[in-house]
Amino acid sequence: MSPYTLHRGSAPLLISLPHNGSAIPDELAARMKRPARRSPDTDWHVAELYDFARDMGASVIRPFASRYVVDLNRPADGHALYPGKSETGLVPTILFSGEAIYRPGAEPDADEIADRVKRWWKPYHRALADELNRLRKEHGRAVLWEGHSIRSHVPMLFEGRLPDFNIGTADGASCSPELQSRLASLLEAQADYTHAVNGRFKGGYITRNYGKPEQGIDAVQLELAQVNYMDEDSFEYLPAKAANVQLLIGEMLKTCLEHARSA
Template sequence: MTPYSLHRGTAPLLISLPHNGSVIPDEIAARMKRPARRSPDTDWHVGELYDFAKGMGASIIRPVVSRYVVDLNRPSDGHALYPGKKETGLVPTIMFDGHDIYRGGAEPDGAEVLDRVKHWWKPYHRALAEELARLKAQHGHAVLWDGHSIRSHVPMLFEGKLPDFNLGTADGVSCSTELQAKVAAILASQSDYSFAVNGRFKGGYITRNYGRPEDGIDAIQLELSQITYMDEDSFEYLPKHAARVQVLISDMLNACLTARS
């Protein structure tokens, strides 16, 4: 099974969609509880949501497997992203609703975790790093946009309703002050959606690891509330809702493309 798909663009913009995959290999699914086999915590439809960006010249990288196989937005050594707060980890054993992923005694051991990192995590990150290097070499700079989505209510992770748009720049470390201000200003200029900057979601491993504005690579994570573009219960994609969201995303991506011009 191919670990990822990569569309190579011509602009200095790489869109990473690390939780878009939903495939769970049969040998892993056989040990899971039935609800987990559906991979409900997938970032549903973000591939479709961002497909328009190919027309802007963006590169797009997407995984095949579910985050339940291995979470590509976590460090490969398993260190916590948000110390002191509950999170699901590198190879999750619980879902966002707190229920177990695996049947009792069927959880992956340390050797299996390492194997999943080798076969799924490392190829994705190798390809991501190589594509960023290619774009920087060609343009002198590059922007990495890490696209995510999540249910609007996840009590295990946060209280109440999540803002619609959640920008993360590792508290301003992963991208330039100017670019963060431009992107945030776009969200502040509209009144249809709520938003936060470096709130509950400050950017995961990908944003924090690859964002080096001083070296010409800016990285921003967008955690989008799924209620803005899909039905959270049926997982149905809602094109009319999505089209409105895409207008804002397009404006933010254009800001990224002109940030250093």
Template sequence: MIPYTLHRGTAPLLVSLPHNGSVIPDDIAARMTPRATRSVDTDWHVAELYDFAREMGASVLRPFASRYVVDVNRPADGHALYPGRKETGLVPTMMFNGDDIYLEGKEPDAAEIAARVDRWWRPYHDAIGVELDRLKALHGHVVLWEGHSIRSHVPMLFDGKLPDFNLGTADSTSCVPELQSRLEQVLARQSDYSYAVNGRFKGGYITREYGRPDDGVSTVQLELAQVNYMDEDSFAYLPEKAAGVQMLIGDMLKLCLEHSQVIAS
């Protein structure tokens, strides 16, 4: 079975939702702690948040498996994205609150990690590459938008409360400066949400790996504080709160489309 779903659109925009998956195979779940089997660090409901992107003509890609199985937004060789800071890895063994994912002595070994990369990680990245090539051939330039979310308070990863919208462009290297500037202007013009650009979240592996603006691919990561669209304790989706978030995301995605069309013209 293909371990992801891909909606192929016609516009020069690919929305990737790499942490939306929550499936944990039974043989893996049997070795996990009870809390870990709930896949609590999933980017809950981002598929619902970005559902409107299909109507804009965007392609949308998301995996089935939980990031606890394998994190498709980490490099396959396991090197750190933020050296010197705490972070979860390719096949994490701890949750964002620092608790163990696996029962004592049940952690995956190197052979199992390699098998998970082959089963879930590699197909996702093959899909990204093929879809970017297809859209770039159609339009000349394409934007890869990385949709993420996280609890508003995660002491292991950052101090205090996370800004509501966190835009990452790998320190302004993964997309053309004009696009980043216009996206920042959209955030600056509104007053409902706090925001940061290239702060604690600069963009993960996908943003850094595929962002080649000189070669026709700009990548942008948006990390949302979940408190703005869901109940962080029950994981319940809150449509009325989510509506405002969707409007602002929609404004930014429209800019991405305009940007690609200008470059192509």
């Protein structure tokens, strides 16, 4: 199984979809409990949701493997992104529902985790960093857009219903104030979806690590409530609902491109 696919575009925009993969190697699946083998915590269909961005000239990188193999949006040393709050780790052992992923005694040990980082995590991050550097050298500036999605209700992670559009910029550290303000203004100007900026989701490891606006790279994470484009129970993609979401995402990506080209 290849670690990732990368489409190289011509515009100063890289879309990273680190939780889009749902594949689990057979030897790992055999150690997992049946509910985990469906990889229910996948960011389902985000590759389809962002497919239009290729026509805008964007580069797109996405993995094949499930986040249960290794979470590409966590630091390789496993330290927490949200200290004091519930979250899953570099190699998760529980589902978002709180249920165990592995059968008793089948959890990965430290050596296996290190091997997964070598085989899956490092290749994705090398490719991501190389593509970002290529775009920045070619255009002078680049935007990294982290495309994520999650069920609208996940009691382990947050209370109540998640806002529809959740922008994370590491509390403003991963992108310029101007870009964050323009994206927030787009969300405030529409009435169809609820939104939050740097709320429960402030951006994961990728946003925080690669977002260096002072060095010409702005990074923004969008965590989208899945109810807006799919059936959260069956995982079915709903094209009519998705089309409306794509219109707003498209406006946000255009804003990112305008920012990169004008800076």
